[in-house]
Amino acid sequence: MNSLDPRSLIAMGALMTVLMTAILVLLRRHYPPHIRGLGDWAAASSVWLLASFLFGCRGQLPASWAMVLANSLLLQGAIFYCMGCRRFYGHVRQWRLWAAVLLAETLAFSWFTYARPSFGMQLVVITASMLGTYGATLYFLLRHGDRRLPQHLVELVLGLHMAVLVLRLVTASAGHSGDNLLQPSLYQNLYVGSYVLTVLLLTVGAVLMASDRLTREMEYLASHDPLTQALNRRALAQRGAQELSRSQRHGHALALMMIDLDHFKQVNDHHGHLHGDAVLQHFARQAKAQLRRADTLGRWGGEEFMVLLPETNQAQAQATAARIHAALAQGHALDCQLSIGLATWQAGEDSLDAMIARADAALYQAKEQGRNRTCTL
Numbered sequence: 001m002n003s004l005d006p007r008s009l010i011a012m013g014a015l016m017t018v019l020m021t022a023i024l025v026l027l028r029r030h031y032p033p034h035i036r037g038l039g040d041w042a043a044a045s046s047v048w049l050l051a052s053f054l055f056g057c058r059g060q061l062p063a064s065w066a067m068v069l070a071n072s073l074l075l076q077g078a079i080f081y082c083m084g085c086r087r088f089y090g091h092v093r094q095w096r097l098w099a100a101v102l103l104a105e106t107l108a109f110s111w112f113t114y115a116r117p118s119f120g121m122q123l124v125v126i127t128a129s130m131l132g133t134y135g136a137t138l139y140f141l142l143r144h145g146d147r148r149l150p151q152h153l154v155e156l157v158l159g160l161h162m163a164v165l166v167l168r169l170v171t172a173s174a175g176h177s178g179d180n181l182l183q184p185s186l187y188q189n190l191y192v193g194s195y196v197l198t199v200l201l202l203t204v205g206a207v208l209m210a211s212d213r214l215t216r217e218m219e220y221l222a223s224h225d226p227l228t229q230a231l232n233r234r235a236l237a238q239r240g241a242q243e244l245s246r247s248q249r250h251g252h253a254l255a256l257m258m259i260d261l262d263h264f265k266q267v268n269d270h271h272g273h274l275h276g277d278a279v280l281q282h283f284a285r286q287a288k289a290q291l292r293r294a295d296t297l298g299r300w301g302g303e304e305f306m307v308l309l310p311e312t313n314q315a316q317a318q319a320t321a322a323r324i325h326a327a328l329a330q331g332h333a334l335d336c337q338l339s340i341g342l343a344t345w346q347a348g349e350d351s352l353d354a355m356i357a358r359a360d361a362a363l364y365q366a367k368e369q370g371r372n373r374t375c376t377l
């Protein structure tokens with residue numbers, strides 16, 4: 001570790017950062033604009049790239065201003081990264097706060113470069129600023145981030161790098177800071193190596209976070225009805241098959257409802273198609289509110305919906321159906337009457353298609369008996 005040249009580590013990191021910056025810029029161009037934060041993350045990695053270049057050029061450029069600028073850019077990158085995370089989760093960037101942090105760091109670093117030159121104090125200034133910025137990012141992600149793998153990766157990388165920064169502060173105060181950043185030593189190499197890996201993994205984490213969000217959105221669009229946000233028919237059939245096989249495996253009860261809005265054609269004819277759409281949305285909201293988390297509401301087609309009620313017997317399903325009827329009879333302008341056909345799983349050879357056929361037949365009975373009721377088969 002001692003024999004590693006910090007300049008080579010920085011050059012290696014810079015090369016990887018170029019690639020990651022290009023990927024982030026491409027994602028920004030091609031991802032839907034509502035996936036925010038990509039611009040800030042791309043800015044973070046471009047600024048880190050520039051900082052790496054300046055660090056690597058030490059000796060070729062006037063040392064003092066190159067170091068002041070390089071360290072400011074390093075902090076600016078961390079600030080952009082934090083802003084990217086905030087934007088990604090729909091929060092404001094907090095420009096003023098971060099501009100003040102950057103200004104304070106630049107002034108303090110310049111002071112220990114020009115007025116009272118001290119490499120140890122420069123190191124304390126930049127390390128404490130980075131620690132604060134990464135700490136704020138980690139705190140934000142822990143409070144507002146999704147509990148998903150890409151976020152956990154970013155949190156882990158931030159946490160580990162913060163540990164290295166604390167170690168750096170401790171070793172600096174114990175007088176192990178050396179004379180400059182490029183002087184090979186165990187502590188310097190540990191810090192530089194950690195910096196290179198952190199920059200790379202944070203950008204990888206940002207790419208993963210954005211693509212995970214896009215994948216989830218695509219999955220949602222492919223499985224949900226855009227009007228009512230209920231599951232669509234394909235996803236409903238899949239969920240039904242899963243629930244049925246769970247019932248077959250464990251012998252759990254399973255109930256299935258077919259719900260059809262009564263005289264819906266008249267709603268459209270009298271009030272217009274848009275009003276009809278609003279009635280469908282209102283129905284889906286009200287019906288969902290009567291269900292448990294484990295239950296599933298889906299749009300089977302047109303004004304017909306299906307509800308899957310795992311671990312629910314006939315009496316419990318009838319009580320749920322009664323609640324749905326009641327929720328849509330409150331006198332709201334979009335309320336409607338419904339007919340519900342109910343079927344429960346019969347242990348043995350019962351299949352989803354057979355249950356749907358029974359629920360359909362029960363629904364037909366409900367319509368025949370005058371609508372606005374639940375029938376069971």
Ligand SMILES: Nc1nc2c(ncn2[C@@H]2O[C@H](COP(=O)(O)OP(=O)(O)OP(=O)(O)O)[C@@H](O)[C@H]2O)c(=O)[nH]1
Nearest residue numbers: 260261262263264265266268273274276277302303
């Ligand atoms: N507004 C709106 N109407 C829809 C939608 N999907 C289907 N419909 C309408 O739903 C109506 C269904 O009419 P019918 O099948 O005759 O059923 P109904 O009038 O509810 O009569 P019953 O079921 O016998 O009580 C049709 O007029 C469809 O155009 C939709 O997404 N939005």
